[in-house]
Amino acid sequence: MKAVIIDDELKSRKLIQVLIEENCSEIMEIFQASDLESGVAIIKEHQPDIVFLDIEMPKHSGLQILEFFNPNEVAFQIIFITAYNDYALQAFKLAAVDYLLKPIDKSEFIQAVQKAKTLLESEKVNQKLEDLKKAFQQLSLNKMALEIPKGIMFVSHDDILFFEADGMYTKVYLKGNESQLICKPLKHFADQLETKTIFYKPHRSYLINMKYLKELSKNDGVYLIMENNKSIPLAKEKREEFMKLIHEVF
Numbered sequence: 001m002k003a004v005i006i007d008d009e010l011k012s013r014k015l016i017q018v019l020i021e022e023n024c025s026e027i028m029e030i031f032q033a034s035d036l037e038s039g040v041a042i043i044k045e046h047q048p049d050i051v052f053l054d055i056e057m058p059k060h061s062g063l064q065i066l067e068f069f070n071p072n073e074v075a076f077q078i079i080f081i082t083a084y085n086d087y088a089l090q091a092f093k094l095a096a097v098d099y100l101l102k103p104i105d106k107s108e109f110i111q112a113v114q115k116a117k118t119l120l121e122s123e124k125v126n127q128k129l130e131d132l133k134k135a136f137q138q139l140s141l142n143k144m145a146l147e148i149p150k151g152i153m154f155v156s157h158d159d160i161l162f163f164e165a166d167g168m169y170t171k172v173y174l175k176g177n178e179s180q181l182i183c184k185p186l187k188h189f190a191d192q193l194e195t196k197t198i199f200y201k202p203h204r205s206y207l208i209n210m211k212y213l214k215e216l217s218k219n220d221g222v223y224l225i226m227e228n229n230k231s232i233p234l235a236k237e238k239r240e241e242f243m244k245l246i247h248e249v250f
Contacts, residue, residue, distance in 0.1 A: 001117070002029040002046055006039030006062065007054035007081070012102070016052050016081065019106065024113050036060035040068040048076050050097075050116045055082040075123075077116035144192060146172060146182050153180065157196060161226055162208040163189050177228060202242065203235045216246070 003020060007013045013032050020027050031046055033039035035057055043051060055062040062080060083102040097119060098112035144160075146153040161173040165186040172180045172189075190207050193199040201207045202224055215225035222239055223231040234242055 001027045001050065001120075002031070002048040003027045003050045003052060004031045004033065004039060004042050004046070004048045004076075005052045006033045006036060006057075007052070008034050008057040009054070010034070012054065012081070015104065019104065019109050020113075023106070023110050026117065027113075036062060036065060036068075040065070043076065044073070049120055050113065051076050051078050053078055053080050055080055056084065077119055079112050079116060144189075146180055147184070148180050148182065157193075157198070157209070158211070160209050161212045161228055162206055162230070162232065165205040173226075173228065173230065200242075202238050203233050206232045208232060 003024075005013045005016045007016070013034075017030055017032070020030055027050070029046070029048075031042045031048065033042050037060065039051070039053070042048075051065075053062040053065060062082075065078065066074065077097045079098050079100060080096050081100045081102065081104065097116040098108075100108055100112060142158075143154045143156050146155055155172075155174065159175045161175065163186055164171045164173065166181065168183075168185050170182045170184055170186050170189060172182055174180070186205065186207060190199075190201055193207065198210050199207055200210050208224065208226065212227040213224055214227045214229075216234075217223045217225055217231065222234040224234055225231055
């Protein structure tokens with residue numbers, strides 16, 4: 001972990017550094033600044049985890065720190081340290097981890113650092129979960145999760161020939177003459193693939209991947225023949241729509 005101490009008093013900066021070195025072994029790097037502008041420059045360069053910040057300083061108050069950052073740049077925890085308790089409410093409005101009064105109490109200092117560490121770890125976990133969520137969202141652009149009895153299959157849309165309703169279940173036909181019975185109704189998949197125009201619902205019991213459509217047969221009704229030779233009925237109310245699409249595209 002890294003820390004930055006921003007305080008206009010050299011004696012105060014040295015005291016905080018000693019407290020860190022003697023009680024916070026997880027903080028490996030410590031930087032110092034005597035004014036807010038210099039401290040902000042150090043923060044932007046070194047990306048610390050914790051900022052120990054005095055409030056009463058010449059030119060700029062420590063309470064102005066967030067004015068120097070965009071919201072997405074604030075990845076550090078702030079512990080305000082001051083000789084005046086009048087600033088407590090303002091400090092906490094800035095989402096400070098803690099507010100320590102001078103002279104600094106050692107146990108309160110350690111508790112404040114521990115609180116900051118806990119918050120940092122929580123944020124890192126949340127960020128990892130968010131990154132993982134984004135990765136899964138990217139994966140879902142080309143794949144879907146099929147919950148099978150032994151776990152979950154991640155199947156490419158291109159590997160799905162069609163879906164067939166089976167009561168409250170759905171049978172999924174895949175390339176290579178493989179099929180899986182999934183404990184979800186057909187509507188679940190129809191809703192999930194609604195934006196994937198390659199999938200078409202010719203009948204209330206079927207959802208097909210048009211990529212694997214081989215033939216339209218008018219032998220004893222109208223059927224769509226898939227590449228695995230499975231015949232899928234084309235519902236009467238769908239025939240005009242389907243034929244219009246065929247004539248417009250091909």
